[in-house]
Amino acid sequence: MNKIGLISIFSSLIILGGCDQNTEEKDQSPDNTKVVQSLAEQEAGKTDDSESISESLAESNYPTDIPTGRLPETISPTQYNIELKVDPNQPTFSGKVTINLSLEEVTSHIWLHGKDITAKSVTLTPHGKQPLNGTYEEVDKTGVVKLSFEQPITADSAKLVIEYEAPFNEALEGLYRVKDGELNYAFTQFEATAARLAFPSFDEPAFKVPYSYTMTVRNEHRAFTSTPAMSETDLGNGWKKIVFAKSKPLPTYLVAFAVGDFDVVEWQDIPASDVRNFSIPLRGIATKGKGHRLTYALKNTKDILNGLEQYFQIPYPYKKLDIVAVPDFNAGAMENAGLITYREQLLLFDSTISLGQKRAYMNVHAHELAHQWFGNLVTPVWWDDIWLNEAFATWMAHVSNNKVYPKQKFRQALLERSLNVMGSDSLITARQIRQPIESNHDIQSAFDGITYSKGGGVLSMLEAFLGPENFRAGIQHYMKKFEFGNATAQDFITAIGEKSPHIPLETIQDAFNSFLEQPGIPLLSVELSCEADKNAQVAIEQSRYLPIGSKGSTKQTWKVPACFKYAIDGNQHQMCKVLEGKNQTIELSEEGCPTFVMPNANGAGYYRFSMQNGGWQSLLDNKEQLSTEEMMSLNNSLQGAINAGKMTFSDLVDIAPQIIASDSEAIAMGPSKLFSFVYGKVAESDQQKAKLASVNRNLYGPKLTELGLETQKDDSVNTIRLRTGLIEFLSNEGEDKAVRQYLTDMAIAYTGYKNDGNIHPEKADSNVIGTALTVAVEDLGVPFAKHLKMLLDSSNDGTVRGRLLGGLGSVEDPIYATELRELILSEELRDNEIYSIMMGQLSSDELQQPMWEWFKTNIDGVKSRIPPFGQNRLPVVGRYFCSNDMKQDFKSFFKPIVEELAGAPRPYNQSIESIELCVAQVKFHKDNVEQYLNQ
Numbered sequence: 038m039n040k041i042g043l044i045s046i047f048s049s050l051i052i053l054g055g056c057d058q059n060t061e062e063k064d065q066s067p068d069n070t071k072v073v074q075s076l077a078e079q080e081a082g083k084t085d086d087s088e089s090i091s092e093s094l095a096e097s098n099y100p101t102d103i104p105t106g107r108l109p110e111t112i113s114p115t116q117y118n119i120e121l122k123v124d125p126n127q128p129t130f131s132g133k134v135t136i137n138l139s140l141e142e143v144t145s146h147i148w149l150h151g152k153d154i155t156a157k158s159v160t161l162t163p164h165g166k167q168p169l170n171g172t173y174e175e176v177d178k179t180g181v182v183k184l185s186f187e188q189p190i191t192a193d194s195a196k197l198v199i200e201y202e203a204p205f206n207e208a209l210e211g212l213y214r215v216k217d218g219e220l221n222y223a224f225t226q227f228e229a230t231a232a233r234l235a236f237p238s239f240d241e242p243a244f245k246v247p248y249s250y251t252m253t254v255r256n257e258h259r260a261f262t263s264t265p266a267m268s269e270t271d272l273g274n275g276w277k278k279i280v281f282a283k284s285k286p287l288p289t290y291l292v293a294f295a296v297g298d299f300d301v302v303e304w305q306d307i308p309a310s311d312v313r314n315f316s317i318p319l320r321g322i323a324t325k326g327k328g329h330r331l332t333y334a335l336k337n338t339k340d341i342l343n344g345l346e347q348y349f350q351i352p353y354p355y356k357k358l359d360i361v362a363v364p365d366f367n368a369g370a371m372e373n374a375g376l377i378t379y380r381e382q383l384l385l386f387d388s389t390i391s392l393g394q395k396r397a398y399m400n401v402h403a404h405e406l407a408h409q410w411f412g413n414l415v416t417p418v419w420w421d422d423i424w425l426n427e428a429f430a431t432w433m434a435h436v437s438n439n440k441v442y443p444k445q446k447f448r449q450a451l452l453e454r455s456l457n458v459m460g461s462d463s464l465i466t467a468r469q470i471r472q473p474i475e476s477n478h479d480i481q482s483a484f485d486g487i488t489y490s491k492g493g494g495v496l497s498m499l500e501a502f503l504g505p506e507n508f509r510a511g512i513q514h515y516m517k518k519f520e521f522g523n524a525t526a527q528d529f530i531t532a533i534g535e536k537s538p539h540i541p542l543e544t545i546q547d548a549f550n551s552f553l554e555q556p557g558i559p560l561l562s563v564e565l566s567c568e569a570d571k572n573a574q575v576a577i578e579q580s581r582y583l584p585i586g587s588k589g590s591t592k593q594t595w596k597v598p599a600c601f602k603y604a605i606d607g608n609q610h611q612m613c614k615v616l617e618g619k620n621q622t623i624e625l626s627e628e629g630c631p632t633f634v635m636p637n638a639n640g641a642g643y644y645r646f647s648m649q650n651g652g653w654q655s656l657l658d659n660k661e662q663l664s665t666e667e668m669m670s671l672n673n674s675l676q677g678a679i680n681a682g683k684m685t686f687s688d689l690v691d692i693a694p695q696i697i698a699s700d701s702e703a704i705a706m707g708p709s710k711l712f713s714f715v716y717g718k719v720a721e722s723d724q725q726k727a728k729l730a731s732v733n734r735n736l737y738g739p740k741l742t743e744l745g746l747e748t749q750k751d752d753s754v755n756t757i758r759l760r761t762g763l764i765e766f767l768s769n770e771g772e773d774k775a776v777r778q779y780l781t782d783m784a785i786a787y788t789g790y791k792n793d794g795n796i797h798p799e800k801a802d803s804n805v806i807g808t809a810l811t812v813a814v815e816d817l818g819v820p821f822a823k824h825l826k827m828l829l830d831s832s833n834d835g836t837v838r839g840r841l842l843g844g845l846g847s848v849e850d851p852i853y854a855t856e857l858r859e860l861i862l863s864e865e866l867r868d869n870e871i872y873s874i875m876m877g878q879l880s881s882d883e884l885q886q887p888m889w890e891w892f893k894t895n896i897d898g899v900k901s902r903i904p905p906f907g908q909n910r911l912p913v914v915g916r917y918f919c920s921n922d923m924k925q926d927f928k929s930f931f932k933p934i935v936e937e938l939a940g941a942p943r944p945y946n947q948s949i950e951s952i953e954l955c956v957a958q959v960k961f962h963k964d965n966v967e968q969y970l971n972q
């Protein structure tokens with residue numbers, strides 16, 4: 038079976054972030070003097086009410102059309118009090134929400150949000166007046182609610198009380214239930230627009246106000262929210278009432294709740310520090326029986342949090358920190374203020390924790406904690422600036438962890454992410470980082486790799502260009518200026534510019550905006566020329582990078598903050614400049630002709646380059662003088678040249694050994710991506726694959742022989758990562774029998790196959806056990822796969838289940854594969870587990886077609902397992918296809934339904950473009966590959 042470049046398409050979409058609060062109340066806006074005046078007259082004069090009210094109503098600007106975009110700002114909350122009664126054993130919950138309102142318009146209706154909620158009563162008490170009863174009507178499927186009152190509301194503030202009942206959500210958003218073992222639990226996921234499923238609200242990030250919470254739960258349950266509990270009262274009937282402290286100002290999407298019979302691990306407080314004069318109570322929360330596995334996550338929280346505080350020089354903004362392991366969760370994690378939720382695989386570990394698990398924990402945990410500042414302390418005004426949350430949390434997590442865990446080299450991991458996202462960013466259907474939100478679709482699609490990884494890369498570029506300390510000062514300035522409030526991209530850029538006075542603000546704004554507000558990757562074509570008696574010149578031509586088959590135009594330019602590194606007479610120099618326009622020639626300030634010019638110093642720039650006149654070879658000849666980051670950038674640009682048809686497969690095979698020779702995993706494994714593509718997509722027959730496998734073994738096999746298959750006690754992070762990468766590549770694209778046997782033996786021992794039938798974690802190398810299970814399923818066939826299924830049925834451990842499902846995803850037998858497909862809709866799988874089998878079968882030559890047919894037939898069932906917020910992922914299945922027939926089939930299936938799926942139109946168009954590009958790539962490289970293999 039053939040594994041095409043498994044660029045974990047689905048998982049790339051899973052990390053979210055979140056946030057909270059602020060204390061400044063919004064002032065009444067002064068611009069509605071007419072209404073205020075008429076109100077004043079009314080109050081004072083007790084004139085003919087009905088006449089003056091209807092006059093002021095006529096003058097009111099409060100909209101009468103349904104606001105399907107943003108709510109009007111003239112009626113806004115100033116505080117919430119949420120009372121919930123929650124028993125996860127029941128299908129519904131009930132609540133009472135009290136919202137203090139500020140009103141700047143006279144109106145007899147109010148727009149807000151609520152979805153699938155049954156209101157029992159609506160009462161509005163204008164300040165100093167009699168209560169009015171209202172009606173509640175959900176008037177738009179996105180959850181817009183109209184409250185109507187018999188009389189106009191003529192006050193500038195009011196108290197709105199809505200009592201209601203609602204079902205627990207069936208997918209993983211709003212307030213939803215999860216069964217783990219025999220027990221039921223309730224969790225929440227509100228970002229982006231799902232708080233409205235749990236309580237009627239002004240469900241937009243700009244409405245950032247304090248919350249009070251009261252929860253009534255069964256005596257045997259515990260309840261958690263963003264603030265500490267203040268009191269608990271036994272109600273005497275099996276229920277108890279818990280009152281929580283008032284929160285800092287929060288947008289709705291950062292509010293969170295958890296209810297159930299949890300294991301709660303009270304950890305040591307995070308002590309006060311030079312940045313923070315109070316200690317932070319820290320707890321870990323997991324479902325029953327899993328609490329003891331929170332130790333690693335809790336133990337390391339202090340260092341990660343302190344690292345962030347050191348960078349910001351601003352204390353963690355909340356009173357306590359709870360981290361929650363959720364058995365079924367749509368995203369990777371969510372940064373709810375003070376109550377951060379995670380997929381349990383990211384928090385629960387035992388002594389066999391792998392390096393990959395540690396790094397995922399460190400990275401995601403730092404990301405969510407970074408959000409407590411980026412997003413929570415300072416919140417975007419609207420979803421078009423969600424990159425202010427996500428790009429920053431992505432960037433910040435790596436920058437901070439790079440200091441906390443220097444051996445892990447998280448800076449390189451950050452670069453790797455921004456290089457990897459260039460594949461998506463070379464599509465002409467790519468989003469821009471700051472994409473206008475024109476419909477609900479755009480909110481859903483804003484959480485993509487462009488926002489996270491390209492955003493992180495662009496921040497790194499500006500950081501390098503302005504200088505890390507200036508950039509840091511700018512961030513601190515921004516945080517302090519807007520703390521507990523909201524801000525926009527331009528607010529941010531201005532704050533950064535104010536702390537980099539050596540560069541004109543306009544230059545900084547232009548550079549930022551040119552990357553934030555247009556899609557794509559700049560390509561710098563660089564040519565060095567040296568003439569006698571003159572300083573050397575570097576000619577740079579700028580265009581948009583496009584791969585073979587692209588229908589886009591290359592005529593696009595950026596204001597690129599670029600740094601070049603070069604060496605003259607053995608001395609290294611660097612030159613930085615904001616490049617503008619299509620062509621530019623730069624004269625170097627030193628005399629002499631450089632031995633090489635590296636157009637992306639330290640790999641910090643978000644761009645690709647191409648070289649003329651032997652430029653590539655001069656870089657490779659001087660690779661000892663290039664940093665790891667520069668070699669990574671070189672790898673990526675070479676890959677770009679091959680994908681653009683500027684170089685061939687045989688060129689790649691010629692160049693690759695010079696790169697693979699590196700001891701660094703980040704460098705050496707670079708070319709393997711292209712070899713995987715050729716093996717998976719270009720090779721047509723088993724015979725061709727076998728020949729390519731042999732090429733792959735020749736290139737990479739000796740490295741693994743040198744390292745050995747087994748992890749050694751004192752192995753470095755780099756060595757473990759390199760070995761893991763080599764084992765994955767050689768077992769699949771290298772068809773290496775010895776490696777496959779090693780993995781199969783490990784899988785047998787791990788699963789107790791034909792032995793005691795129990796899992797033995799200590800018998801596996803946790804770094805490669807996932808690969809081992811897929812290889813063993815391929816080589817041992819159905820009996821072993823059925824053994825994995827049996828183990829799956831008896832496990833409720835997210836990590837173990839994930840590995841077993843990965844193995845089941847590689848089943849090749851068509852009959853058993855058919856049976857496994859049915860699991861996707863069965864209760865035996867958690868909602869967040871439905872992808873492994875789907876992805877595995879879609880990436881198989883033989884099973885792709887039947888999986889796709891099944892998918893089309895069962896689309897409603899699949900949809901029912903994915904929250905609306907995740908349904909934009911559905912068209913991503915098209916990324917596995919690489920033929921015109923499949924493109925047509927994909928289009929005719931999705932076209933009629935794509936508008937119904939929130940956020941799906943863009944991924945739909947991207948999948949179509951990806952298929953077209955794949956077809957073009959294969960067509961371009963096929964002959965050359967064939968020729969090479971027939972040599």
Ligand SMILES: [Zn+2]
Nearest residue numbers: 053054427430
């Ligand atoms: Zn995030």
